[in-house]
Amino acid sequence: MINTICWKDDIVRMIDQTVLPEREVYIECTDYKQVADSIRTMVIRGAPAIGVAAAMGIALGAMASKADNKQVFLQDLDEVYRVIGETRPTAVNLFWAIDQMKGIVRKHNSLPISQLKDKLKQRALEIREQDISINKNIGQHGQQFIKDGDCILTHCNAGALATAGYGTALGVIRAAHDAGKRLSVLADETRPFMQGARLTAWELMHDHIPVTLITDNMAGYFMQQGKVNLVVVGADRIAGNGDVANKIGTYSVAVLADKHNIPFYVAAPISTLDLSLSSGEEIPIEQRAADEVTHVWGKSIAPVGVKVAHPAFDVTPARYVTGIITERGVAGPAYVDSLKALACGDND
Numbered sequence: 462m463i464n465t466i467c468w469k470d471d472i473v474r475m476i477d478q479t480v481l482p483e484r485e486v487y488i489e490c491t492d493y494k495q496v497a498d499s500i501r502t503m504v505i506r507g508a509p510a511i512g513v514a515a516a517m518g519i520a521l522g523a524m525a526s527k528a529d530n531k532q533v534f535l536q537d538l539d540e541v542y543r544v545i546g547e548t549r550p551t552a553v554n555l556f557w558a559i560d561q562m563k564g565i566v567r568k569h570n571s572l573p574i575s576q577l578k579d580k581l582k583q584r585a586l587e588i589r590e591q592d593i594s595i596n597k598n599i600g601q602h603g604q605q606f607i608k609d610g611d612c613i614l615t616h617c618n619a620g621a622l623a624t625a626g627y628g629t630a631l632g633v634i635r636a637a638h639d640a641g642k643r644l645s646v647l648a649d650e651t652r653p654f655m656q657g658a659r660l661t662a663w664e665l666m667h668d669h670i671p672v673t674l675i676t677d678n679m680a681g682y683f684m685q686q687g688k689v690n691l692v693v694v695g696a697d698r699i700a701g702n703g704d705v706a707n708k709i710g711t712y713s714v715a716v717l718a719d720k721h722n723i724p725f726y727v728a729a730p731i732s733t734l735d736l737s738l739s740s741g742e743e744i745p746i747e748q749r750a751a752d753e754v755t756h757v758w759g760k761s762i763a764p765v766g767v768k769v770a771h772p773a774f775d776v777t778p779a780r781y782v783t784g785i786i787t788e789r790g791v792a793g794p795a796y797v798d799s800l801k802a803l804a805c806g807d808n809d
């Protein structure tokens with residue numbers, strides 16, 4: 462199994478996703494600032510994986526505090542929350558994880574600092590473990606939509622590498638594959654960071670799941686040819702009305718799927734829901750550096766000085782989404798009610 466992120470001997474170890482698939486390198490973070498840098502530079506990426514990294518980063522930050530009174534300890538923690546919270550703005554799992562850790566501090570407020578540190582570490586490890594079982598449940602709920610012989614198109618990487626393991630969208634595909642269904646995957650390369658080419662193709666090949674890599678602008682061609690049976694993608698934040706923020710290019714895929722009557726599913730944990738937002742218009746969209754667009758593998762592909770736009774995510778309106786697959790079941794239109802019901806329900 463691909464080990465995206467783990468905690469060993471008070472070190473956070475993560476596979477460096479900026480150099481895959483060329484090299485399989487592991488980064489070891491001994492302090493929270495390294496974890497924050499790893500999130501910012503996308504050594505670790507994908508909404509659930511960012512959440513796990515954030516929780517582990519906070520645990521590292523807490524453990525490193527030299528405070529001998531609670532007030533100073535809490536101030537140290539505030540600084541850790543701030544630094545981790547400023548890494549990436551769109552994936553709500555980051556803020557969910559920070560809230561989880563704040564909740565632990567509130568709940569165990571009366572404990573001595575050393576025990577509070579233990580509780581924070583425990584919660585971070587639990588978040589990692591739970592993420593894997595959540596993804597397996599997402600897979601079970603989602604695999605019903607995949608029939609024997611289907612070809613599934615996916616965008617970006619919502620796999621083991623984007624989570625603590627197994628994946629959300631790729632978890633659905635894995636579960637169908639594990640159930641013995643013959644299937645194949647079309648993976649959009651996902652310019653400009655190439656998560657599809659570098660990560661999705663790598664992890665599906667790793668698990669012997671048939672995958673064909675295409676460039677982003679080929680999706681319409683394969684849909685028109687009748688080669689795509691359904692689309693499954695992940696999400697970075699889902700608003701209360703079912704609008705979905707995901708990797709830039711997802712919206713184009715959703716519109717194309719709609720035009721070709723192809724079901725478009727989103728697979729995501731409950732922690733990706735942001736019911737405080739009434740629509741996707743309120744979701745903050747991360748703008749990333751121009752050189753990720755002008756350069757490929759360090760080589761310039763555009764004229765020096767060209768103006769560049771680089772929104773890292775887009776929002777797919779709920780009307781294009783056939784269903785949202787979570788660990789607690791599948792929400793369908795109308796999302797305001799179906800998402801609320803799932804968010805209030807108990808975990809499977």
Ligand code: MRU
Pocket residue numbers: 506507508509552616617618619620623624628629630656694695696697707708709773
């Ligand atoms: O910029 P990234 O690589 O962090 O974006 C990742 C995505 O958009 C994923 O599809 C999303 O986080 C879901 S991951 C299970």
